[in-house]
Amino acid sequence: MLLTYEAMVEAAKFATVWVPFCRKHGIEPRGPESYFELKSHPYMGRSQEDFVNDRRRVRKEYDEFKARINGLEHDIKQRSDAYNAARGLKDGEPRATWMADGSQWEGTWVEPSENHRKGDHAGIVLVLVNHPSHSRQLGPPASADNPLDFSMVDVRLPMLVYVSREKRPGFNHEKKAGAMNALTRCSAVLTNSPFILNLDCDHYINNSQALRAGICFMLGRDSDTVAFVQFPQRFEGVDPTDLYANHNRIFFDGTLRALDGMQGPIYVGTGCLFRRVTLYGFDPPRINVGGPCFPSLGGMFAKTKYEKPGLEMTTKAAVAKGKHGFLPLPKKAYGKSDAFVDSIPRASHPSPFADAAAVAADEATISEAVAVTTAAYEKKTGWGSDIGWVYGTVTEDVVTGYRMHIKGWRSRYCSIYPHAFIGTAPINLTERLYQVLRWSTGSLEIFFSRNNPLFGSTFLHPLQRVAYINITTYPFTALFLIFYTTVPALSFVTGHFIVQRPTTMFYVYLAIVLGTLLILAVLEVKWAGVTVFEWFRNGQFWMTASCSAYLAAVCQVVVKVVFRRDISFKLTSKQPAGDEKKDPYADLYVVRWTWLMVTPIIIILVNIIGSAVAFAKVLDGEWTHWLKVAGGVFFNFWVLFHLYPFAKGILGKHGKTPVVVLVWWAFTFVITAVLYINIPHIHGPGGKHGHGGAMGRHAHHHAGNTHVTELYGWP
Numbered sequence: 001m002l003l004t005y006e007a008m009v010e011a012a013k014f015a016t017v018w019v020p021f022c023r024k025h026g027i028e029p030r031g032p033e034s035y036f037e038l039k040s041h042p043y044m045g046r047s048q049e050d051f052v053n054d055r056r057r058v059r060k061e062y063d064e065f066k067a068r069i070n071g072l073e074h075d076i077k078q079r080s081d082a083y084n085a086a087r088g089l090k091d092g093e094p095r096a097t098w099m100a101d102g103s104q105w106e107g108t109w110v111e112p113s114e115n116h117r118k119g120d121h122a123g124i125v126l127v128l129v130n131h132p133s134h135s136r137q138l139g140p141p142a143s144a145d146n147p148l149d150f151s152m153v154d155v156r157l158p159m160l161v162y163v164s165r166e167k168r169p170g171f172n173h174e175k176k177a178g179a180m181n182a183l184t185r186c187s188a189v190l191t192n193s194p195f196i197l198n199l200d201c202d203h204y205i206n207n208s209q210a211l212r213a214g215i216c217f218m219l220g221r222d223s224d225t226v227a228f229v230q231f232p233q234r235f236e237g238v239d240p241t242d243l244y245a246n247h248n249r250i251f252f253d254g255t256l257r258a259l260d261g262m263q264g265p266i267y268v269g270t271g272c273l274f275r276r277v278t279l280y281g282f283d284p285p286r287i288n289v290g291g292p293c294f295p296s297l298g299g300m301f302a303k304t305k306y307e308k309p310g311l312e313m314t315t316k317a318a319v320a321k322g323k324h325g326f327l328p329l330p331k332k333a334y335g336k337s338d339a340f341v342d343s344i345p346r347a348s349h350p351s352p353f354a355d356a357a358a359v360a361a362d363e364a365t366i367s368e369a370v371a372v373t374t375a376a377y378e379k380k381t382g383w384g385s386d387i388g389w390v391y392g393t394v395t396e397d398v399v400t401g402y403r404m405h406i407k408g409w410r411s412r413y414c415s416i417y418p419h420a421f422i423g424t425a426p427i428n429l430t431e432r433l434y435q436v437l438r439w440s441t442g443s444l445e446i447f448f449s450r451n452n453p454l455f456g457s458t459f460l461h462p463l464q465r466v467a468y469i470n471i472t473t474y475p476f477t478a479l480f481l482i483f484y485t486t487v488p489a490l491s492f493v494t495g496h497f498i499v500q501r502p503t504t505m506f507y508v509y510l511a512i513v514l515g516t517l518l519i520l521a522v523l524e525v526k527w528a529g530v531t532v533f534e535w536f537r538n539g540q541f542w543m544t545a546s547c548s549a550y551l552a553a554v555c556q557v558v559v560k561v562v563f564r565r566d567i568s569f570k571l572t573s574k575q576p577a578g579d580e581k582k583d584p585y586a587d588l589y590v591v592r593w594t595w596l597m598v599t600p601i602i603i604i605l606v607n608i609i610g611s612a613v614a615f616a617k618v619l620d621g622e623w624t625h626w627l628k629v630a631g632g633v634f635f636n637f638w639v640l641f642h643l644y645p646f647a648k649g650i651l652g653k654h655g656k657t658p659v660v661v662l663v664w665w666a667f668t669f670v671i672t673a674v675l676y677i678n679i680p681h682i683h684g685p686g687g688k689h690g691h692g693g694a695m696g697r698h699a700h701h702h703a704g705n706t707h708v709t710e711l712y713g714w715p
């Protein structure tokens, strides 16, 4: 949409001031919004006067820039109305949207019409800032209309291009994966840099050294087998108590970092630096994924060893003659653009063609760049399967990284401080549940696809395979969790218990499971640097997500696999901009009802009622083993403890007062207990049927009168 384009034009204009200013004074962070919000003293160690003046000036420029951005929508509309009026359009004639230079905008129009509406428009490639020169370019000294002295500063800006791929109704554009593939081809034609940084639209660069840090892992000794460098995702705008575990610390600082000791972290969609050729389906130059534990297991059964193509295959002459034999896939798999295919050897062997000035953004290049982003380009090619981002799942990231790992590529984890990139997270319960629903659905889709990690090539490190199996099957935990969180509490009501008299083996299993959990927890807290509080938050949100989103994901995927119905992708909406100043976390307690909330609510009720009934039975004298009852009730409370953030979330703005949840729960508890005692009911044995068990053993007989509760197992 023209709005995005013109906002980029404004940003490019502001950058001519902002970037040299940052270079001159070593400004950090480089995002102007976060920089100007800094509370700490920004004057430390800098030449006072010059800096203070420059800063004041840039601040003013920034405020004006923001005002222009905010006014854009209005300006574009007004300008277009003026142009359209000047042309004396009759009623019913389409009203075009006009660019500042007086030409018609090709993309989506303010008033949609044929070929100019969302999902139906031509492709557009517009160069906003062209290739910078290779040598330093100093700026102008201070002058009357420009008080900023840039005479000692390099003022070059990197190339900046607006790309909007062609969209047609009824065409599967493959969402983000499709967008990334179009961008990859487009950038190959325009710049063909050997490395690609991929950021979501809701992320920004927070540390100017991030790229350099990442590149080190790509260029260092022995790093030619590294396909991508993954940075942890960091978020801002999350409430301080991180009610729904948005920071995901265990995953980023524990899991991803641990994977670094094997073949490398999985690709998580954003904050990732790629080696371009790995996206083209190239194999690594060597296989060395074994690591210290399994030095030769990786690739042990591999039939073919990859050989690096001779450089003679990639010379200009050879390429001109159409010798594309060095390509890992047939030439036609890459699509019909010769310009694109010719860019591949230059990306895989950049040195002979180091002369990058050869790449010019002339008219022919631009029309080629548009051509590779057309909707039909990928028809009958390998894009989306063997080349580029992989299609067919809503979590294209995991599977794209996976396909590189099974070729024997490694990946690296790069965590730096200040955080390399920062993004926004959904702080609202509903959005958060939808987000994990999408992730868990995507994971299962991968499991039920040809990319099931059970069958991946032997180049995959054995433990890496275990990690991939875990990441594609974890939603199944929902089935067990639902059982664990309801059956014990229901047993209090019905009086039938699954575990009658735990055996020694039962206790041994229990001890092993608890011991493992404890070791894991210690590792996560001590080694990954996750605080104990964050650790609990993680556990709490895991239970919430598991009994709602994971369960729904399992159902959705079963429907997809059985009935072949497609799953729709909903963009995660983040907290709305606007009255941020008032309460930045206002969205946290906005309740939007969803079916995903049903199971957790049921589980909460079942556990409160179960405990209340048990309590009543003891009061009533029906049960005498009160200590054992207490054990079971404790387990119910443990479940409730995990669902506490969820309960807070659904209470909406009342949940802001922490005690309110507890008051509600206590109320339900008391009512149930009182009702149970006062309503006449059948005391005594039941036991017509047994429950199936995920508890390690089944009770084969129900001793009708034993009112004994025991430990039910621990989640």
Ligand SMILES: O=c1ccn([C@@H]2O[C@H](COP(=O)(O)OP(=O)(O)O[C@H]3O[C@H](CO)[C@@H](O)[C@H](O)[C@H]3O)[C@@H](O)[C@H]2O)c(=O)[nH]1
Binding pocket: 175, 176, 179, 199, 200, 201, 202, 268, 269, 270, 394, 395, 396, 397, 435, 439, 442, 570, 571, 572, 573
């Ligand atoms: O049709 C689409 C939908 C999404 N996007 C991009 O995809 C990103 C991810 O979508 P978002 O709504 O921000 O989802 P999140 O849940 O925040 O994203 C996480 O999960 C996704 C699915 O696993 C990954 O793709 C993301 O990189 C990862 O940050 C967006 O920022 C967009 O840049 C598109 O380009 N086209």
Ligand SMILES: [Mn+2]
Binding pocket: 200, 202, 423, 424, 572
């Ligand atoms: Mn996102």
